Amino acid sequence: MLEAKTISVSIPCPWMTLYETIWQPEFFPRWASGLAESTLEKEDDRWLAKGPEGMVKIRFTAWNEFGIMDHYVDVGADQEVCVPMRVVPNGDGAEVLFTLYRLPGMSDKKFAADAAWVMQDLQALKSLFER
Secondary structure, three states: OOOEEEEEEEEOOOHHHHHHHHOOHHHHHHOOOOOOOOOOEEEOOEEEEEEOOEEEEEEEOOOOOOOEOOEEEEEEOOEEEEEOEEEEEEOOEEEEEEEEEOOOOOOHHHHHHHHHHHHHHHHHHHHHOOO
16 A cells, blocks of 8 residues: 545635536646646547656546546556545535555655645645635
């Protein structure tokens, strides 16, 4: 098993309204800084994007009534990384949860840096709904 860390942010927007707005792959570059410099191009059931470490292929979970926004990043060498993500109710707002896995060989420093990056991105997402 991989070490996991779930990072979350509360957003003052009804959870299903938030989910309906952000679940589509085209919305991710608006808040996910790793995709901000890229355009997502659809290729069959995957999306191609230029990430910080080169081209990646991403599969996104289809719309569902449960707020699941999992995505799977193909990082090459037949390795696909699962990125669990959820939008759940939190009172009259929403909680966005992002689970970060520590990949084999990842240093403490890199894992902490990735967690900080995820939090920065989630804060960027939140700021889109606080205006």
